[in-house]
Amino acid sequence: MFAKPLPGRTTAAAEGDVVVLLIGMRINRFRAVHQWLPVVLSMPRMLRELARDKSRGLLGHVLLTASPRTYYVVQYWESKEKLYAYAAAPDMLHHKAWSIINRKERESKLHGHVGLWHESYIVPEGSYEAIYFDMPPFGLAAATGALPLERRGRRAADRFAHRSSAAEPTAQ
Structure with missing residues (x-):
């Protein structure tokens, strides 16, 4: 709709300060679908999780494509404290996704296949x-x-x- x-x-x-998070990924090797597809699919799952619980602090988001390789999300948060709390909460998808990414990185399975980035801004x-x-x-x-x-x-x-x-x- x-x-x-x-x-x-x-x-x-x-009203008040605005917290903006830019977070995204770049597909470095299209043929390594098994490496980057789980990363692509994790973001919509996290956004749905946050939408179900407004008290977590995500106010809204915009999904964007910078190129056929690069995708990102602009997120607006109530506060940096709520952003930090979500990122660190062991029962939330972000924590689980980063655990998997960190494990794959240690095993050298992600190197070169997918790039990840984020930038955070507190705008007074x-x-x-x-x-x-x-x-x-x-x-x-x-x-x-x-x-x-x-x-x-x-x-x-x-x-x-x-x-x-x-x-x-x-x-x-």
């Missing part, structure tokens, strides 16, 4: 902004909700200047 575009200009409803409130024009919720807006642009400001500088009520100082 395809999401309908939201008419006009919208922005992401994100006031250091991000977004605009979407006649788009369904996408990226950060799909993860946090979409708002009419006027709620955060028509100019990028206005949206960068937005502060959530939680971040505003309280009067005493």
